[in-house]
Amino acid sequence: MFEPKIRINKALYELVEQKADEEGYSSIDEYVTHILEKAVADAGENASEEEIRERLRGLGYLK
Amino acid sequence: MTVLAYIGPGAGFAVMGSFLIFIGALLLGVLILLSLPFRVVVSLFIKRAKGRFKRVVIIGLDGMEPGRAKRLMETGRMPNLKAMAECGHFSKLGSTCPPISPVAWSTFATGVNPGKHQIFDFLSRDLNTCLPLLSSSRITTTGSGTTEARLLRKSRPFWHLLADRGVSCTALRMPISFPPEPYKGRALSAMCTPDLRGTQGEFTVFSTTPESAKTTGGKRLPVNLNESSALGVLPGPTLDGNELVLPFQVRWTEKTIAEQRATLRIAGRSHRLEIGRYSPWIELTFRKRRTRVHGIARFLLKGVAGNFLLYVTPLNLNPAHPDMPVSWPKSFSIYLAKLIGSYATLGLAEDTWGLSEGVLTDDEFETQCVDIHLERERMFFESLRLQRRGFLTCVFDITDRMQHMFIRRPENPDTSNPLAIDRTADERINKIYARCDEMIGRVLHKLGRRDLLMVLSDHGFTAFRRCVHLNAWLRENGYLTEKAQDRKRKDSDYFANVDWSRTRVYCFGLAGVYLNLKGREAHGIVNPGTEAENLIAELREKLSGLRDPASGEKVIRNLYESSKIYSGAYKSTAPELIVGWKSGYRHSWETAVGATDGAVFSDNTDKWCGDHCVDRLEVPGVLFCNRRIKWHEHPPHLADFAPTVLKLWQITPPRYLDGAPWDIVD
Numbered sequence: 082m083f084e085p086k087i088r089i090n091k092a093l094y095e096l097v098e099q100k101a102d103e104e105g106y107s108s109i110d111e112y113v114t115h116i117l118e119k120a121v122a123d124a125g126e127n128a129s130e131e132e133i134r135e136r137l138r139g140l141g142y143l144k
Numbered sequence: 145m146t147v148l149a150y151i152g153p154g155a156g157f158a159v160m161g162s163f164l165i166f167i168g169a170l171l172l173g174v175l176i177l178l179s180l181p182f183r184v185v186v187s188l189f190i191k192r193a194k195g196r197f198k199r200v201v202i203i204g205l206d207g208m209e210p211g212r213a214k215r216l217m218e219t220g221r222m223p224n225l226k227a228m229a230e231c232g233h234f235s236k237l238g239s240t241c242p243p244i245s246p247v248a249w250s251t252f253a254t255g256v257n258p259g260k261h262q263i264f265d266f267l268s269r270d271l272n273t274c275l276p277l278l279s280s281s282r283i284t285t286t287g288s289g290t291t292e293a294r295l296l297r298k299s300r301p302f303w304h305l306l307a308d309r310g311v312s313c314t315a316l317r318m319p320i321s322f323p324p325e326p327y328k329g330r331a332l333s334a335m336c337t338p339d340l341r342g343t344q345g346e347f348t349v350f351s352t353t354p355e356s357a358k359t360t361g362g363k364r365l366p367v368n369l370n371e372s373s374a375l376g377v378l379p380g381p382t383l384d385g386n387e388l389v390l391p392f393q394v395r396w397t398e399k400t401i402a403e404q405r406a407t408l409r410i411a412g413r414s415h416r417l418e419i420g421r422y423s424p425w426i427e428l429t430f431r432k433r434r435t436r437v438h439g440i441a442r443f444l445l446k447g448v449a450g451n452f453l454l455y456v457t458p459l460n461l462n463p464a465h466p467d468m469p470v471s472w473p474k475s476f477s478i479y480l481a482k483l484i485g486s487y488a489t490l491g492l493a494e495d496t497w498g499l500s501e502g503v504l505t506d507d508e509f510e511t512q513c514v515d516i517h518l519e520r521e522r523m524f525f526e527s528l529r530l531q532r533r534g535f536l537t538c539v540f541d542i543t544d545r546m547q548h549m550f551i552r553r554p555e556n557p558d559t560s561n562p563l564a565i566d567r568t569a570d571e572r573i574n575k576i577y578a579r580c581d582e583m584i585g586r587v588l589h590k591l592g593r594r595d596l597l598m599v600l601s602d603h604g605f606t607a608f609r610r611c612v613h614l615n616a617w618l619r620e621n622g623y624l625t626e627k628a629q630d631r632k633r634k635d636s637d638y639f640a641n642v643d644w645s646r647t648r649v650y651c652f653g654l655a656g657v658y659l660n661l662k663g664r665e666a667h668g669i670v671n672p673g674t675e676a677e678n679l680i681a682e683l684r685e686k687l688s689g690l691r692d693p694a695s696g697e698k699v700i701r702n703l704y705e706s707s708k709i710y711s712g713a714y715k716s717t718a719p720e721l722i723v724g725w726k727s728g729y730r731h732s733w734e735t736a737v738g739a740t741d742g743a744v745f746s747d748n749t750d751k752w753c754g755d756h757c758v759d760r761l762e763v764p765g766v767l768f769c770n771r772r773i774k775w776h777e778h779p780p781h782l783a784d785f786a787p788t789v790l791k792l793w794q795i796t797p798p799r800y801l802d803g804a805p806w807d808i809v810d
Contacts, residue, residue, distance in 0.1 A: 105260050105712045105800040107300040115298070115713060128283075130638050133275050136283070136338070137737075139345035139458060141496035141548060141752060142266055142654060144360050144733040 087113075192310035193793035196808075198594040200789055201528065202537040203587065204252075205580050206245060206319075207544035207756060208601035210236045210766045212577060221578045224585035225599065225768055233773040237765035238781035239603040241704050242655035242722050243756055245335060246280055248602035248765075248782055249319040249539065254299035255786025255801040259710030262298045263320060264718045265653035266336075267736075271717075272666045274639055276652045276738055278344075280320045280336040293323040293468065298714060299800070302786035303329060303535055311793055312534030314527050317520060319539060322491065324472035331472045332480065332523070334539060337491040340381045340430075340439040340459035345490050347498045348456040350376045361497020367452060372396055374452050378410070380430035380459060381437050388430035388437060396448045406448055417445040422508075422515065425486035427462060438465040440486050444508065455503055457512070461489045483526050487519040494545040500751040509549065510572060514579075517542040521583060528590060535789065540583075546576045547605040551754030562695065563607045563728050588770065596792070596808065597770045602782065604763035608755035610692060611732035611748050612699060612725070614651040615740045621686065623649040626740055636741040637734075645669065648679060652738040654731050654757040656719025657683065664716070680705060680720055687723070692745055699729045701759040711802075724759025731757065772809040780806065 089097075094109070101112035128136075137143055217226040217234075228234065240247045240258060242265065250263040258264050268279035282294045297320045303313040304327040313329030315321070322333040339345050347362035352369050367376040373395045380388040392410035394417065400406055404419040411428050423443040430437040439459040446453040461470055464481035470489045471477035481487065494513045498504040504512070517540060524538040550573050552566035584599060591597055618624035625646035626636070633640055642650065644667035647660050659676055662668040670676050684703050692699050702724035710718055723731070733750070734742055756763045767773070767780050775784070783803030790797045791805045 102799065105256070107254070107256075107260075107298070107798070107800055111298055111300075112713075127272075128270075128275075128277075130275060133277060133638070135341075135343055136278060137267075137276070138343040139339070139347075139361050139492075139497060140266065141361075141492060141500075141545075142757075143736050144750075 193306065193795050195311065195533075195793045197596040197792060198533055198592065199531065200535050200596045200598075200792060201587065201591065202535075202598045202600065202785065202789075203524075203584065204249070204318075204537070204539035205543045205599060205601050205766075206539060206541045207547050207603060207605050208577070208580070208766050209547070209604035210764060211604070212573070213766050216574060216577050216581075221574065222581035224581050224588060228584070228588075228597070228599070228768045228770050232771045233767065233769040235767050235773075235780055237600055237767040238779060239760045239763065239765050240782060241709055241724070241760045243603035243758070243760040243763050243765075244654055245544070245602055246320050249335070250297050252600070252602065252782045252785055253301040253303075253315075253318055253320075254297075255302055255783050255797070255803045256299050257710050257712060257783065257802050259706070259715035259718065260299050260712030260800065260802070262296060262714040262717070264706075265656055267653040268296070268717070269652065269658075271664060274642075274644070274650065274660075274665060274667075274738070276638065278336060281322055283342075295321070295323055295325060297321075301325075301327075302789055303327075303537070305790060305795060305798070306535050306793060309793065309795055312531060314531055314534075314536045316524060316527060316536075316538035317540075318537065319491075322470065324469055326472055329472075329535075330476045332477060333470045333489070333491070335491040335541075337461070337470055337489060339490050340437065340461060341379070342381065343458070345458040345492055345495060345497070347458055347495050347503060348378060349503050350374070350452070350454040350456075352450070352452050359497075359501055361495070361501055362503065367394075367454070369449075369452055371449075374448075374454070376454070378428070378456060380428070380439065383432050383435060383437065386432065388432055390428055390430060394445065394448070394452075394454060401448060406445055408443060408445075415443075417443055419445050419448065422511065425460075427464075427486070428459065437467055438462040442512075444504075455498065455508075457495060458490055458493075460493070463487055463489050480523050480526070484519065484522040487523065488516050492541070492545075494541065496545060496549060496752060499549055506550075506569070506572070510546070513542050513545055513576075517579075525586070525590075528587070540580065542576055543573075543580060543601070544605075546573050547754040548752055549754070551605065551607050553607070553609065553753065562609050565607060584768075591770075598785075599766070599768040600782075600785075601765035603756045603760075603765050605754050605756050606727040606758060606763055608730050608748050608753055609728045610694070610699070610730075611746045612690075612729055612735070613732040613739075613742055613744050613746070614657065614723070614735045615738070616732075616734070616742050616744045617687075617690070618649050618651065619740055620744065623647070623683075624740060636739045637737045639738045639740065641740055642738075649683065650738070651731065651735050653719075654736060655722050657687075657721040657723060658719045676720070683721060687721075692729075694745065697726075699726055700724065701726045701762065724761070725757070727758055727762045729758065730755050769808070774807040774809055775804070776806070777804040 098109050101109045106112040216222040240251045246263045250261045254261045267276040269276050307313045307328035315331040317334035319335030322337040324331050324333050349364050350367045367374040375393050378390045394406050394408050396406040406417050408415045408417050425440040428439045440462045441459050442457045444455040463477040493516050499509040550569040552569040554566045558564050625643045626641040627643040629641050648670050651657050659670045660668050661670050704722040706718040787797035787801050787803050787805040
């Protein structure tokens with residue numbers, strides 16, 4: 082509810098809106114978030130193997 | 145005579161405190177009344193969607209299999225669903241590729257293919273290390289030191305779009321909804337919601353066995369036993385590197401043993417335990433200085449004195465006091481707890497590992513499943529009672545969990561039929577199907593003529609008899625190379641022995657085959673473009689001919705290229721190939737966690753004996769409706785619900801949706 086907001090130029094916003102629609106995103110928020118995730122290389126959470134094991138423990142599909 | 149008395153300040157604070165609350169509530173009430181005319185005027189200008197039906201109710205029965213459903217309808221054991229089939233609609237329902245619950249329910253909710261919602265499996269991976277991660281949420285620590293969970297499922301559930309247009313919406317226990325997303329309706333999280341220890345559900349069992357051990361699905365811990373009591377310590381969550389614990393005592397006497405009961409003393413309270421029966425949910429508050437962490441658990445005392453055995457369910461987040469939100473709004477889980485009492489919040493709450501590891505018997509596991517199911521029935525029927533208009537959906541898991549554990553091989557199997565099943569265990573599943581049918585009957589009874597009911601499953605089920613260790617096959621065929629084994633480790637899980645500089649292909653999870661792609665994986669060696677395409681073609685050719693040496697038969701029904709079957713912005717992180725196993729086969733337990741040693745084929749000897757991680761054509765789901773359904777572009781598919789329901793409220797389905805709307809015929 083109180084997440085940070087970013088201010089951008091209206092013309093840029095309209096271009097982003099068009100692109101989000103073309104690419105099959107459900108909203109501009111989703112599109113911008115995805116671009117930013119890629120830009121900051123948000124691929125992992127830098128968790129150790131032991132932490133990852135703990136988080137997956139108990140999932141019936143995995144031993 | 146004058147008597148002097150002293151009244152301390154505490155009494156004054158108590159009176160003033162309650163008085164201030166009273167005044168506050170009164171002022172709030174006045175404010176609500178005064179603003180009423182303005183709110184009415186504003187609501188007149190809000191463009192609300194008009195619904196064709198008063199209520200649309202969608203019930204999910206995870207894993208209900210169409211063949212079994214048909215058999216049980218024909219033999220009179222599912223009369224209510226049979227009536228729906230006769231007066232309305234019954235058909236198979238197309239599932240996703242792969243037909244795995246996180247993928248399938250995400251497609252149901254959003255109306256898009258996995259390339260647009262980013263859930264390709266239970267697991268994804270860290271592209272820096274290739275370590276498998278939970279695909280649905282990411283837990284990160286912010287700069288200020290607080291821990292935050294983030295939902296990784298992209299796109300939007302269609303009920304968010306309905307709620308934007310003023311339709312009252314409730315989504316109960318929809319998988320892949322943790323952490324809950326803000327929207328203008330109500331939602332309760334489900335599959336992949338963690339327990340209090342941050343795992344996907346870890347039981348604890350206390351016994352007189354001297355050694356402590358951590359097994360796959362739980363902790364086995366000792367107790368200090370004397371003549372009439374046992375003392376133990378229940379581990380809780382870890383806070384700032386320290387594990388919080390709750391010491392407990394179980395007491396008994398000769399008299400209580402004769403009455404099959406004992407007393408549990410934990411967290412400052414005493415609880416009656418009946419030997420051989422689950423306790424109700426017990427509130428457990430773990431403390432560290434001023435911090436409190438609130439959980440709930442059920443206890444099953446299986447024996448006392450020399451046979452002492454105490455099973456504790458995974459520690460669920462307390463829905464009445466959630467330290468992490470499990471609902472939207474946060475108060476919704478509290479509201480439900482006030483309505484129906486405490487309930488399981490863990491994503492996969494039925495303790496399959498408890499049964500697999502022999503801690504629970506078949507009956508104890510089934511009782512646990514049924515108890516959890518009844519909680520969900522109560523929250524669903526309360527929501528149905530309270531919601532007179534709009535959209536309501538709820539997913540029930542019992543069908544899935546029971547089939548995973550009871551599609552058993554017979555004790556003396558017929559070798560000519562590898563998919564043969566144990567009839568006694570199978571009957572347990574039939575009873576659960578009948579129970580779900582009886583629930584549907586009660587739902588139908590409560591619906592009016594202007595209400596629409598749809599019942600679906602996300603996939604079907606089949607036997608899981610043989611494990612295929614694809615990483616071993618990749619190793620044997622030169623696609624995956626191991627380095628010298630780490631001497632400190634006994635296992636090769638989590639790619640511990642993989643030499644990434646000489647590995648072109650790897651596997652983990654339940655369906656995918658991944659290229660070690662340059663520019664995507666941190667240590668990628670395969671060039672995108674021609675090299676990757678040739679490698680995929682080569683793998684397709686070789687894997688398509690893969691045969692089980694035990695039977696000589698081919699084990700793969702279809703191999704799907706993600707670039708051809710998915711569309712959308714996230715497909716570049718998907719596995720390059722999705723394996724559509726024939727019934728009876730699955731990614732091995734070793735491949736699922738990225739292990740690389742061992743043989744390619746092995747028998748599945750685990751109690752987890754039913755599965756659906758096979759070709760999607762082997763395990764379609766079911767679709768029932770209390771009205772006729774007319775489909776146009778393709779037979780009914782999970783992605784079709786979103787556009788269909790949106791159209792029922794005269795909302796034009798957004799262009800990004802992949803499903804095609806059906807006509808609902810009166």
